[in-house]
Amino acid sequence: MKNKIALYKIFSCCCILAFSGEVVAQTADSIRLLKPAAEKYIGFAKQKTNIVTGSITTITGTDTRKAFTNNITNTLYGRLPGLTMLQGGNEPGANNATPFIRGANTFGFNGAPLVIIDGFLGDYSQLVPEEIEEISVLKDASATAVYGMRGANGVLLITTKRGKVQPLAVNFNAQYGIQGASALPKFLNSFDYARLYNEALTNDEKPAFYTQANLDAYQNGSDPVFHPNVNWYDEVLRKTAPLANYNLNFSGGNNTVKFFAMLNALSSEGLYKKFGDDFDESSNATYNRYNFRANVEVALTKRLSSQINIGGSVDDKKNPGDLSTGGNFSLLDVLAPNAFPVFNPNRSFGGNQTYSGNPLANLTSTGFSTSNATSLQSSLRLTEQLDMITKGLSTSVAVSFNSFYQAASNKRKTYERFSISKNLLGDTVYSRPFGAKTSLSPTEVVLSQFRNYAVQASLDYDRVKGVHGLSGLLLFNTDNNIIDKQVPNTDPANQALPYKSNGVSTRLTYTNKEKYIAEFSGSYMGTENFNAGNRYGFFPAASLGWVVSKENFLNNSKLIDFLKLRVSYGIVGNENIGGQRFAFAQRYPFIASYNFGTGNNTVGALGEGRRLNPDVTWEKEKKANIGLEVNMVKRIAIVLDVFKNERYDILSSSNSTIPLFLGFNGLPDLNVGKTSTKGFELSIRYSNDEKKPLQFFAEAFSAYAKNNIDFNNEPQQPNTNLYRTGYAIGQPFGLQALGLFQTTAEIAASAVPLGIAIKPGDIKYRDFGGPNGVPDGIIDGNDATAIGKTSIPEWTFGLNTGMSYKGFDVNLIFQGVAGVSQYLGGSRFYAFQNNGQVTEAALDRWTPTNTGAKYPKLSIEGNQNNYRFSSFWQRDASFIKLRVAEVGYTFSNKLLKSIRLSQARFFVNGTNLFTLDRVEEGDVDALYGYPQIRTVSIGLKVQLK
Amino acid sequence: MKKKLQIILSICLCSIVFFSCKKVADFLDKPPGIDVDENLIFSAQVQTERYMATLYQYGTFAPYPLRPADAGFSGLPASFGAFNGNMNSATIGITDEGEQSESFSIAQDWNNAAVTPLNIVSREDERYFLRWLAIRVANIILERADGIPDANNDYKKMIKGEALFIRALSNFETFKRYGGFPIVNKRIITIEDSKIARSSVADCVAAIVKDCDDAIALLPVVQTSNFTGRAHIGAALALKARTLLYAASPLFNTATPYLSLGNAEDDKLLCFGNADNNRWKLAADAAKAVLDWSAANGFALIDVPANRIPVFGLGGIVNGNYRTSWQQPDNQEMIFSCKLYGAPKSNGSFPWQFFLPRSNYVPNGLGFWTPPSPTFNFVRKYERRDGTTQTWDLVNGGNDLLAKYDQLDARFSQTICYTGARLHANVTRTPIYQGTTSDKTAAKGGFWMLKWIPDAIPTLPQIANAPIFRVNEVLLSYAEALNEFSGPTPEAYAAVNAVRTRSGMPNLPPGLSKDQFRTRVRNERDIEMAFENYRLWDIRRWMIAEQDGVMQGNMLGLEITRLNNTLPFPTAFSYKSFVFETRTFQKRMYLHPFDNNEVLKGNLKQNPGW
Secondary structure, three states, X not given: OOOOHHHHHHHHHHHHHHHHOOOOOOOXXXXXXXXXXXXXXXXXXXXXXXXXXXXXXXXEHHHHOOOOOOOHHHHOOOOOOOEEEEOOOOOOOOOOOEEEEOOOOOOOOOOOOEEEEOOEEOOHHHOOHHHEEEEEEEOOHHHHHXXXXXXXXXXXXXXXXXXXXXEEEEEEEEEEEXXXXXXXXXXXXXXXXXXXXXXHHHHOOOOOOOOHHHHHHHHHOOOOOOOOOOOHHHHHEOOOEEEEEEEEEEEEEOOOEEEEEEEEEEXXXXXXXXXXXXXXXXXOOEEEEEEEEEEEEEEOOOOEEXXXXXXXXXXXXXXXXXXXXXXXXXXXXXXXXXXXXXXXXXXXXXXXXXXXXXXXXXXXXOEEEEEEEEEEEEEEEEEEEOOOOOOOEEEEEEEEEEXXXXXXXXXXXXXXXXXXXXXXXXOEEEOOOEOOOOOOEEEEEEEEEEEEEEEEEXXXXXXXXXOEXXXXXXXXXXXXXXXXXXXXXXXXXXXXXXXEEEEEEEEEEEXXXXXXXXXXXXXXEEEOOOOHHHOEEEEEEEEEEEEHHHOHHHHOOOOEEEEEEEEEEEEEEEOOOOOOOOOOOOOOOEEEEEEEOOOOEEEEXXXXXXXXXXXXXXXXXXXEEEEEEEEEOOOEEEEEEEEEEEEXXXXXXXXXXXXXXXXXOOOOOEEEEEXXXXXXXXXXXXXXXXXXXXXXXXXXXXXXXXXXXXXXXXXXXXXXXXXXXOOOOOOOEEEOEEEEOOOHHHHHOOOEOOOOOOOOOOEEEOOOOOOOOOOOOEOOHHHOEEOOOOOOOOEEEEEEEEEEEOOEXXXXXXXXXXXXXXXXXXXXXXXXXXXXOOEHHHXXXXXXXXXXXXXXXXXXXXXXXXXXXXXXHEEEOOEEEEEEEEEEEEOOHHHHHHOOOOEEEEEEEEEEEEEEEOOOOOEOOEOOXXXXXXXXXXXXXXXXX | OHHHHHHHHHHHHHHHHHHHHHHHHHHOOOOOOOOOOHHHHOOOHHHHHHHHHHXXXXXXXXXXXXOHHHHOHHHOOHHHOOOOOOOOOOOHHHOOOEEOOOOOOOHHHHHOOOOOOOOHHHHOOOOHHHHHHHHHHHHHHHXXXXXXXOOOHHHHHHHHHHHHHHHHHHHHHXXXXXXXXXXXXXXXXXXXXXXXXXXXXXXXXXXXXXXHHHHHHHOOOOOOHHHOOOOOHHHHHHHHHHXXXXXXXXXXXXXXXXXXXXXHHXXXXXXXXXXXXXXXXXXXXXXXXXXXXXXXXXXXXXXXXXXXXXXXXXXXXXXXXXHHHHHOOOOOOEEEEOOOOOOOEOOOOOOHXXXXXXXXXXXXXXXXXXXXXXXXXXXXXXXXXOOOEOOOOOOOOEOOHHHHHHHEXXXXXXXXXXXXXXXXXXXXXXXXXXXXXXXXXXXXXXXEEOOOOOOOOOOOOEOOOOEEEEHHHHHHHHHHHHHHHHXXXXXXXXXXXXXXXXXXXXXXXXXOOHHHHHXXXXXXXXXXXXXXXXXXXXXXXXXXXXXXXXXEEEEEEEEEEEOOOOOOOOOOEEEEEEEEEEEOOOHHHHOOOOOHHHHHOOOOOOOOOO
């Protein structure tokens, strides 16, 4: 959307005001110090940051709080180099963003990274920022090899907060904001709709539908009943809706017990009007979530300690009408402003046969739906120091139980709507009702469930003896995941079977004076989804590190404070390959029945199922990574990673090469696909002298990942432009638009689709070739070619900058993406299609007098030429967004002490404030459905000690 | 105390580790499911019977659309999405029999010659894939049948015969669409085995005939009533006869194909490469064998003399022998039929919703879509009941429409739902004329279909009768083949006349020339086998598609106007013919194109012109 300059100016003013006030020095939590954390979380352990040889980037939980949203996945945009988050939806409770680490990784079933919470598989979307200590992204083989056949897509490692040895600290945060749609589609009003409709009819060589009297009535609004002009978005959406979050947490501890406990309540309202207040049998759109966590460590004896982590959440979602809002928005996208009035003169709902409903009635008079989800993450770990055997040795055993369950309760009914007309006497005549009036009827459904059990046992060794440091890990992990999800091509009998895996992971790190580092890590792991002989695989990785700054020649350098070179190489797998469950076994499923005899006796039929593939196996990826970490002049930190990944054994369809006359009921997928990804991540951090009263920091990164399909077993194509090989994973293929036809002579001289009458103003496409690769003068599927970029950006950028002066602080976080395309499809963009609406874009339509138009000529008929998948409707979806702007003030100690607080900070926060992009037709992240949300909030954070 | 705790905890810790290790060995084994494997299928006759059901499910078909969900094909993988056909497989609208104007119908692509290798599967041949599945099932049965422990020899012979029959039937269905095809006569295991090229027409016909002959040697003479619907000798004989009839027809029985693939060798994929009149002899003999078998085993035309001319029952049900022949399942002239639809189906389900006009067009019609509308081109083929040609004024029309209808062959009122005719129990007077919802824009030909629609369908679910081989077809094939081989012999006359007689039509006039007899027997076939998915294939094998009004040129409909306002229904109508559509046919359409995806896999040579 066009940038919201006004809002931006206001914020600038706030910043200036903030710095002009009287302030007291105070370190605010928005200012990050240059010093990196002394230790980093790595797979199943922690390691000194200086000696880490894997490619790992980290964000703290506190940092994720900056973006104020009801879902933690939406806080990670532009925060971690190498992690690309794709916005999912915007509806509260259905807005998980999809993570990709270093791009799409695979054209196979799943390129999503593994998520590990406190050492175990989990779902992080239920967590809240306040309970998170760190989120780490593990990217290269060295970092992910311990996760064996699950690590190839990268790992999101999430660690929750723990108590420290400190006096009890009580923190209370409250944040309250208002959310609004950052952009709504711009549909034309009734007058323009009718005017353009007539024009479209004329184009179709049909008589006009609206008379001049109709058009006048629409224009002057004199007859809102028979000539309505309804902005349906305004009828059902409100401008703002509240969002609030309250968090209370305690942490503290001594040598025996350390604890962190938290309660969090989040309350969010949807953008629908408060229908529940006005209609007994509807409800307001709300989404509330309650989280708790208690992480307790107890030293049971001198050597034996235990750690219990319990976290959980309950969420409650309520919507008027249906639980999900997709249907509402697809109706809003087509419903013409003059279709019918919201209410008829007798207060019945307006409606007609063309449209499936009345949007207002859909929300007020079809009942309501609620869903409830509970999640639980729990683990118990016992650790025993085995110093008596050898110094530095310890062992630990852990069990974990996680569960997620979501069920919905729908109370639905239907309503009547009437279309009205005038008879000759001028009386209003009501049609017989569309739809029937019913009373509420309930249904209960389980939406999803997931639970897993896991057991881990490990031996850890960590010792420094003289110049030699040696640490080692040997870990046994077994887990059992019951996932109730529809696995493609699997019969129900196999769906409920748990997914299981066993594995042994190991890591051995040798350091010499913390200058030279050599590490070997790996995993031997198996899963039940593969044949007994092919069940286990070994996934090794090796890495080397050289802390150059420890060498004598850099020892006293004023320029270089720290310089580390690291390189890693290894093979990691991905077992989440999709395809058929237990594809190694030939199945003979029931395939319905046939009837024999004059009495038609039914005999159940058994048929050979999809052909088995006894050798089905996991995907593998060779990962190579070179990294450089430099800290310079005590102010600047640079991290550069360059990587190359080669994925192979991707499960690929063989339909394209095995002829059907073999008679297999489904051909086996084969592990033959290959892709490769190259790229880099560069991040630079600057912060000024921490002793100065004016603190400033800026952290910028740019990440690039470009993938390529090297082999995908595709069939021979009639035209070379149809081959997917050599293009990125998910590359769109469509017709290449060459603009609009201007004259009939031009049409006669050009390639056109068969059987469609093309007129000036229709889209012209490039004719690549016919079935034999020779241009054939016909536009059809053979003329498709690679157009634009994929929906996963090649480039991601982040800029996190801020400053503080005495008590004031300000923080801005920008996210940018480039090398990405979006497609404008469906009724929202295609004028009059499926009885649809018209947007402002159609004002610049082609007419004989507006030949330079951006929009094709109008037609009310299903136009099979103009709305084909083509570059005409594809947009460069690069953008820069101001994801976060926050201004805060931290109160002075003196003042606080008088009211027994150790810290208090007040802040104003804006989330998703503006976007700069090239898509005029809508918000680049929310081209369909529920609008993108912008939030402005105020918050208070206090700490008692 | 502390020590004790430590010991206890250590024991717990160790036992957890031990416990986990012990379970490791079998932890990852696939849990027992409900899976069935091939050995189980052939472990007992009762299990094999379920596999036989599969054979028939894949291998048989109806003359009207089978929707996969209704027909039970829910197990097909989505990757073969082609078989999604709703109304697709009905060929009525492709030919001059009817006009299928429903927007998503396949017929318009044929009428506009817009069928291509990219869309052929969804435009007619959704069963392309199913036939290969059927052949694989058949090959597996042939391979394993002898090993069923508890089955007796007769059973083993029978199921092998059935497998051969279904294999031959599937191959014939491929042959009639594509010409030469890859012959798959064993289970294919390796990819190398799958490199099979198309065989010549001669080899394919020979392979089908051989399978039929082998099946005849193994199958029972007839099936008991428990097994009705399963192949017997008669079915295999009928398939052989039909195969040889097609093989003898001009499309295949020629030295020069309709279009050349460029060399004589490749052209043998399209035709025999020589014209041999003796092929008609083989066809006639094969048809005679069916008739001999049927005479000996009680399969015969339904011919109750009293019902030859239809009885107009209460409310106007037109009941005659002909109606019985298509309405009553498993009747005496049914040699072999498809029994996918075993259970009675109500008017809202397939196939009925396809044939019934939707209520927008005919009040209480009960259908879901616009069914095919028979054309005036087709209706003009009906003779008068005295055997003479009906005269229609194509230029000026006339005011005597109902009188013209009244004069027609009794099969007209048992095939066509015309103005004022009874559609079914809920529509006793079908209003088809201008000013009603069945005007010339809806019922383009001026008619709706009556054939296939059971009269009681509005109230009572009905079993859909799905003939594959019937005696009447064999009689007409016999007459056709005899005439082509040796002119209109008395046997040829007798065969056609038997079909005419049972519907009250007079015998063909004696003394017809070979050409005249050919015209009459073809006309008889069009009328008798109307809407049974014969016409498209007959047009192609006779090579008459280019003739005006067949698959090319003007398609005529009737514009019908009522001449009075009599209640409950007008009693006089005028008619005027008009061209509702001009169709295009290209020579390459004499054979289907192979699906583009299959051609690209490298083994199939595409038919010419595609």
